[in-house]
Amino acid sequence: MNSSKILEIQNLHKSFGDFKAVNNISLHVNKGDIYGFLGPNGAGKSTTLRMVLGLIKPNQGHIFINKKNISGNNRKFLNDIGALIEKPDFYKNLSALDNLKILYKMSNLKNDERIFEVLNEVDLWDKRNQKVGGFSQGMKQRLGIAQTLLHEPSLIILDEPSNGLDPQGQADMRELILRINKEMQITIIISSHILSEIEKIANRMVVINNGEKILEGNVNDLMAKELLKVSFKSSNTVQLSDFLKTENIEFEERNENIIALINEESIPNVIHKITQKNIPISEVKQMRTLEELFLGLTK
Ligand SMILES: Nc1ncnc2c1ncn2[C@@H]1O[C@H](COP(=O)(O)OP(=O)(O)O)[C@@H](O)[C@H]1O
Ligand SMILES: [Mg+2]
Numbered sequence: 001m002n003s004s005k006i007l008e009i010q011n012l013h014k015s016f017g018d019f020k021a022v023n024n025i026s027l028h029v030n031k032g033d034i035y036g037f038l039g040p041n042g043a044g045k046s047t048t049l050r051m052v053l054g055l056i057k058p059n060q061g062h063i064f065i066n067k068k069n070i071s072g073n074n075r076k077f078l079n080d081i082g083a084l085i086e087k088p089d090f091y092k093n094l095s096a097l098d099n100l101k102i103l104y105k106m107s108n109l110k111n112d113e114r115i116f117e118v119l120n121e122v123d124l125w126d127k128r129n130q131k132v133g134g135f136s137q138g139m140k141q142r143l144g145i146a147q148t149l150l151h152e153p154s155l156i157i158l159d160e161p162s163n164g165l166d167p168q169g170q171a172d173m174r175e176l177i178l179r180i181n182k183e184m185q186i187t188i189i190i191s192s193h194i195l196s197e198i199e200k201i202a203n204r205m206v207v208i209n210n211g212e213k214i215l216e217g218n219v220n221d222l223m224a225k226e227l228l229k230v231s232f233k234s235s236n237t238v239q240l241s242d243f244l245k246t247e248n249i250e251f252e253e254r255n256e257n258i259i260a261l262i263n264e265e266s267i268p269n270v271i272h273k274i275t276q277k278n279i280p281i282s283e284v285k286q287m288r289t290l291e292e293l294f295l296g297l298t299k
Contacts, residue, residue: 005030006030006066007052007063007064008028009061009064010063011061011062012062014047014056024213030187033204034181035188035190035202036198036204036206038191038193038207039208040193040209043193044210046159047211050085052065052070052157053078054075054077065081066080079153080155081154081155082150082155082156083156083157083158083159085157086159087140087144090132094131096135097128099132099143100115100118109151114150114152118146122142138169141173145158154187155188156180156188158177161173162192162197202219204216204217229259229286230267232258232260233283234279235256236279237257239280240279241253249262
């Protein structure tokens with residue numbers, strides 16, 4: 001995938017009265033990204049996404065979509081974006097298919113094959129004739145995603161799509177997002193206040209807190225930035241802890257586990273030395289998730 005910028009935000013500001021909801025946020029989303037938009041509740045995620053969609057106006061800053069500066073009255077750029085910002089609103093007494101047909105007509109779309117395509121894509125083909133009122137939360141969310149796909153956008157924005165879903169619904173949602181990204185080559189921005197949710201699917205991400213950007217980048221790079229917690233299981237923790245002491249590696253002991261803080265680059269070397277010294281190791285696990293990093297940063 002090429003890395004041209006499909007969305008760029010420069011020094012965006014939004015205040016409500018004296019309150020700065022978005023304070024000088026800059027970021028960019030590359031074509032093909034699954035871009036995670038992370039922050040605790042009230043961080044400014046929805047406010048930022050609403051500005052991208054032209055639903056509210058920034059006080060300052062610029063938004064570029066496909067390199068074009070979006071000004072207040074230019075709505076043409078929206079043709080290229082699909083969005084699920086609030087809970088999707090459907091007619092409960094109508095079927096999934098009829099709901100999409102209505103939206104389809106309202107948007108003046110021409111190729112109605114597309115309705116069948118998107119129903120298939122979100123795994124609702126078999127349920128197409130059922131009333132939406134009887135749908136589970138997860139099915140409603142998937143129908144909401146189907147709706148964002150109708151007009152063949154190249155970017156879709158999903159604001160907390162996993163909210164209110166049970167673990168199975170969340171897993172289905174992740175699978176669906178990955179599939180849309182891969183099969184339909186659609187760039188996806190997904191926001192969440194739960195980092196583990198994003199960590200599982202996003203390739204790039206931003207973390208915001210109190211309206212400010214804390215960090216942005218490649219998810220893998222962000223994970224590698226600091227010391228990693230590595231958990232070793234060993235039947236000889238005495239030997240292992242002696243070794244870690246000689247290497248000046250910080251560690252904590254818990255039963256037959258030792259949790260050590262190791263620089264990512266030195267992990268292979270440390271493991272090599274452990275095996276050279278015949279220290280018994282039955283398990284090695286990397287403990288630090290982006291979630292821990294996130295919690296530390298936003299505390
Ligand atoms: N229309 C509004 N008027 C006043 N305050 C608002 C408005 N919209 C959002 N806010 C405030 O801005 C902050 C950021 O909100 P929001 O962008 O919805 O956060 P997030 O989506 O990250 O949970 C919150 O403190 C919220 O109360
Ligand atoms: Mg929000």
